[in-house]
Amino acid sequence: MALPEGATAGLRDRESPGAVPSPTAAAPREVVDEALERLLVEVGKETQPQPLRAYGDLRGMVAIVTGGATGIGRAIALELARHGVHIAFNYLDDGSDGVREEAERTAEELRQLEVRVLSRPCDVRCSNEVAGFVQEVTEVLGGVQILVNNAGIARDRALWRMGDEEWREVLDTNLTGAFHMIRAVAPILRAQQYGKIVNVSSIHGLRSEFGISNYAASKAGLLGLTRSAAVELGPSNVNVNAVAPGYIRTTRLTAAVPAEVLDRARERTLLGRLGDPQDVAHVVVFLCSEFARHLTGIVIPVDGGHLL
Numbered sequence: 581m582a583l584p585e586g587a588t589a590g591l592r593d594r595e596s597p598g599a600v601p602s603p604t605a606a607a608p609r610e611v612v613d614e615a616l617e618r619l620l621v622e623v624g625k626e627t628q629p630q631p632l633r634a635y636g637d638l639r640g641m642v643a644i645v646t647g648g649a650t651g652i653g654r655a656i657a658l659e660l661a662r663h664g665v666h667i668a669f670n671y672l673d674d675g676s677d678g679v680r681e682e683a684e685r686t687a688e689e690l691r692q693l694e695v696r697v698l699s700r701p702c703d704v705r706c707s708n709e710v711a712g713f714v715q716e717v718t719e720v721l722g723g724v725q726i727l728v729n730n731a732g733i734a735r736d737r738a739l740w741r742m743g744d745e746e747w748r749e750v751l752d753t754n755l756t757g758a759f760h761m762i763r764a765v766a767p768i769l770r771a772q773q774y775g776k777i778v779n780v781s782s783i784h785g786l787r788s789e790f791g792i793s794n795y796a797a798s799k800a801g802l803l804g805l806t807r808s809a810a811v812e813l814g815p816s817n818v819n820v821n822a823v824a825p826g827y828i829r830t831t832r833l834t835a836a837v838p839a840e841v842l843d844r845a846r847e848r849t850l851l852g853r854l855g856d857p858q859d860v861a862h863v864v865v866f867l868c869s870e871f872a873r874h875l876t877g878i879v880i881p882v883d884g885g886h887l888l
């Protein structure tokens with residue numbers, strides 16, 4: 581970076597005949613000036629803020645966001661797209677009303693941000709479906725650099741009443757689903773020596789509450805998976821991190837959780853509010869950016885201080 585002409589003049593003018601002699605005092609004036617000029621250029625380079633360049637680096641990349649049709653996944657997909665990232669997202673078409681329509685609405689909103697979009701049903705619990713989805717993403721969108729494991733479900737019940745199916749479904753979706761995805765993209769990320777993986781865990785992976793043993797175990801397991809994947813993929817220049825959202829206002833959360841539980845959760849946060857999907861999305865995009873290039877194997881709570 582070139583400094584403006586005369587920028588060093590003030591510094592030079594500050595030298596006075598009475599100053600303590602420095603080791604360079606005997607050096608010719610031009611040599612001192614040249615060294616000073618070099619030093620200032622280096623300092624200038626070091627201290628230049630570079631936010632736009634770092635986020636701009638995401639432009640043209642391809643991200644897979646699991647469960648991207650709704651809620652937090654949708655917000656993450658949209659925020660990545662705002663940074664010029666092409667998006668592939670999947671969802672679970674379990675035959676319930678409006679799922680496809682919701683996915684199509686999200687896909688349309690993404691396309692309006694002028695990125696390419698691939699969206700279709702793919703059950704993360706099924707390793708063959710996941711392998712097929714990742715293959716299609718690379719063929720249609722030309723590769724993959726970012727994976728956000730967001731798909732997740734809850735089936736709350738006291739553990740002595742919990743059925744095998746409730747336990748298995750939650751573990752299979754929240755933990756095994758993320759493993760299937762990471763295993764499918766790992767060869768691609770390793771071959772290109774570049775990649776970002778972000779796992780959407782939960783504060784309940786760090787501290788539990790009544791009736792969520794399956795969910796808490798899956799989200800704590802996801803943190804273990806995050807650290808293991810960071811260890812194994814770090815040498816291939818792949819960052820693997822997690823976010824742990826607190827209570828986030830998504831339609832499904834507000835529909836499923838009783839109002840008094842939400843009120844209690846709000847009171848527990850230091851900031852006195854529930855989070856929005858956007859609050860999580862911004863942190864995920866940060867973890868995908870070069871600002872976070874020296875972070876790996878960590879978990880960032882996005883909880884307004886709920887855990888303190």
Ligand code: NDP
Pocket residue numbers: 646647648649650651652653670671672673674679702703704705730731732733753757780781782783824825826827828829830832833
């Ligand atoms: P949503 O229900 O809106 O999103 C979950 C998404 O996962 C849906 O799109 C759903 O697809 C998809 N999904 C579920 N099962 C599967 C599957 N087997 N295969 C593929 N996709 C699947 O919930 P949120 O946005 O609230 O949650 C997103 C993530 O954030 C979850 O992992 C959740 O545990 C986590 N989280 C949420 C918090 C909150 O307060 N909301 C707090 C902490 C963590 P479909 O639409 O077809 O059902």
